[in-house]
Amino acid sequence: VPSLPEPITALTAALSKLPGIGPRSAERIALHIVQSEKLVAENVARALIHAREKISLCDICGGLTERQPCDFCSDPRRDHSLICLVERAVDVFSIEKSGVFRGTYHVLGGKISPLNGVEPEDLRIAELERRCASEGVKEIIIALPSDVEGDATSFYLGKLLSPRGVKMSRIAHGIPVGSGLEFADELTLSRAMEGRRELL
C-alpha cells in the first residue's frame, strides 16, 4: 500500500514528538505545510532555530533569558535579598503576572525525587547556596508545587539553609494540590504569596 511521501511522514514523526501533538494532528500540520507557501515552513523553522539559539539559562537564577544575567537578576530596583524559588523556568512568568513579587528568582530545575533518580545534586541547589553566601539573601519564598516531592524538597532546603540565617517560607495553599503554577489565576497566586508561612 503506497503511503504518504517520505518527507511528509518524516515531518509528521518529528512533529508528533512535541508535547501535546498526536500523530493525527502532526499529519494534519505536515500536509498543511507542504501545501502552503514556502514562507510558512520557513517562518516556523526560523522561529524554532532563533528561539533555541537566543534563549539560554541565566547564570545566576537559571531562568530563561536572552542576555547574561537575566532582566530580573540585573534589575537594581528589585529586592536582591529576597528570592522566590520555583521548580521550572516557566514558573517565573506565572509569578510575574500576579505582580505581587518584587524580589529575584531561583529556578531549581526539578524536585528531589529519589524514586525518579533525582537527587539534590541534580538540582540547582549548590547555586542557591552560593547566592545565599555572596548576595546577602535574607529570605527565600519557596513556590514549589504542594505534592510529595515538593514537600520533601522544601523540607530539605529548610534544613539546609535556615541554620545559615536565611528566613525560609513556602507560599500558602490556595493553589490546587497536584496542579502546576501555570494553571493558577493571578488572584490565587497573590493569596498564596501573602499567606506564606515560615518553614522551620
Place this chain on the structure above:
Amino acid sequence: VPSLPEPITALTAALSKLPGIGPRSAERIALHIVQSEKLVAENVARALIHAREKISLCDICGGLTERQPCDFCSDPRRDHSLICLVERAVDVFSIEKSGVFRGTYHVLGGKISPLNGVEPEDLRIAELERRCASEGVKEIIIALPSDVEGDATSFYLGKLLSPRGVKMSRIAHGIPVGSGLEFADELTLSRAMEGRRELL
C-alpha cells in the same frame, strides 16, 4: 509586567498559526523547544524545510509527490483509463488505504463555490479535460464530498465530460454527509467505491 523573552513569544506566534495549535499549546511547545537539546529544534526545522522543498504537486494529477510524474501516474500496472477524482491531495491516500482502487487519480484542488469565489477555472478542470483527450480516459469516478458544492461540481463535470464519451460516476453514499474522506474507515470507503452510480 515582564513577559516571556521575545524569541519565545515569536515562536509561540509562529506555531499558533498552524492548524489545530492554540496559543496555549503553542507556548507549551515553544517552552519545550528552548529547554530541550539543540537537536530537537534543529530536527523539526529541518523536517519542515525538507518536506516543503521535496514535495510538489504532480504535473499530471496534482497529487503530492517527490518526483515528476508521481508514483501513481508513472505506474504501468495501474489502469490509466480510469480516474478517481478527489477534492484534495490528501484524499488520494485515504482512497489508497482502502486498497480497492487500481486506477489513477486527479486532484481538483477544491469545489466549485461561487459564494466563496471559486469558479471552475480556479480548479484543475482544464488539466482533467486534457487528460481525457490525450490519455484515453474511459471512466471517471468522482469522490468529491456529498455536500452542496460537491454535488454542483459533480453535476458540472458530468455535463462537461459525459458528451465526450467518458463514463462518469460518483462514489456511493456511505460516507457521512458533510464529513471529509479522511474520517471514513476502509470498509465504508470500499462500499462507497463498489456502490457508485452513473451520473448522467
